[in-house]
Ligand SMILES: Nc1ncnc2c1ncn2[C@@H]1O[C@H](COP(=O)(O)OP(=O)(O)OP(=O)(O)O)[C@@H](O)[C@H]1O
């Protein structure tokens with residue numbers, strides 16, 4: 001249900017000239033008095049009149065754009081706005097074949113379909129769509145059909161055609177492929193899509209904002225504060241306010257490269273098919289905090305291979321948040337999946353516990369403990385220098401959005417410790433720099449496994 005919309009206090013209503021009739025009434029007498037003047041039936045009907053509640057920037061812009069891109073801060077109402085646009089397009093008969101595309105299938109289900117601002121919640125009860133998870137399908141009251149896709153399975157978007165698409169959180173996609181494939185199939189009728197995302201300078205986002213067929217709407221978290229839980233506001237504002245990242249996460253600004261960062265986007269090159277690999281390792285920056293809550297630190301898990309051509313190839317970023325046993329299992333899974341020679345883990349924080357936890361899962365792994373004897377900057381700089389050299393001496397087999405965002409936004413000495421970058425730095429150092437950097441490397445633990453390399 002969306003009755004919470006009826007609580008918008010006057011101080012966050014749009015300027016008078018842009019207010020809807022309901023917003024004007026609320027501005028005049030207050031939300032409570034206005035609602036009290038309605039019958040229950042009127043209230044129920046009004047709850048589903050999006051045009052009465054939407055802020056002007058949440059209503060479809062005029063013009064003949066093909067992509068409406070909403071690039072706004074956390075909690076601005078991106079998902080709700082997109083869902084309401086889909087609903088309006090269905091009601092108007094313009095949307096009959098719809099693609100719903102999220103980072104993972106679970107994101108599509110939990111946020112875009114079943115979420116509080118999702119498709120099932122925003123249609124009036126009599127028109128409630130029917131969702132069949134096993135068929136990845138939502139059927140609407142007009143007969144329109146929506147299919148679930150995700151950035152994890154880009155191949156599913158090869159072939160099917162659509163007249164309408166909703167892409168949620170594009171900047172977090174695992175690669176750009178799903179979005180690229182979607183574009184090829186967006187060709188029924190007069191196709192249009194809505195892309196809602198927190199702005200991050202990843203390839204697809206940067207390309208879209210400069211596309212003449214895109215209408216970009218921007219906005220800040222603060223604009224929607226009347227409709228956000230106080231705990232959410234406290235949490236995101238405490239985390240980001242006053243930081244450069246806050247410009248992205250709260251103000252919805254698309255940042256370019258970050259001054260002082262050791263990596264720039266242009267230094268990252270992609271080679272989808274690496275040559276034969278001489279060595280492959282899993283590099284781990286363990287987290288010592290416990291639990292799987294948001295507060296648990298990320299455990300950086302990055303897989304790097306050394307090609308016969310002498311270049312390093314970043315093969316995977318399996319970083320996750322979780323308890324030591326959770327990440328240890330993931331590390332061992334990566335070790336086997338990529339047929340690695342060794343696991344390298346930083347042990348500054350966890351000491352013997354790191355090796356113990358890994359060996360609890362698999363006692364046979366070849367393991368090297370590395371201990372930082374110099375700061376993060378002197379460790380990371382030689383690795384970023386390898387990325388900078390031409391030809392690029394470190395390449396990625398696909399875009400690793402989160403890793404690359406950390407690489408390109410981390411300024412040594414500022415902000416959170418970047419776990420993915422730490423893992424990457426250990427991995428590339430082990431493969432490319434270890435011999436040369438023996439003096440810098442710090443103490444290296446004994447090779448403790450008897451298994452063959
Ligand atoms: N104009 C509005 N009137 C009333 N409620 C609104 C309005 N805009 C958004 N909301 C509500 O605000 C809440 C947050 O919206 P939504 O989840 O769409 O934000 P978001 O920008 O997608 O957030 P996130 O960054 O977490 O993905 C939801 O409950 C949504 O229904």
Ligand SMILES: [Mg+2]
Pocket residue numbers: 078079080111
């Ligand atoms: Mg959202």
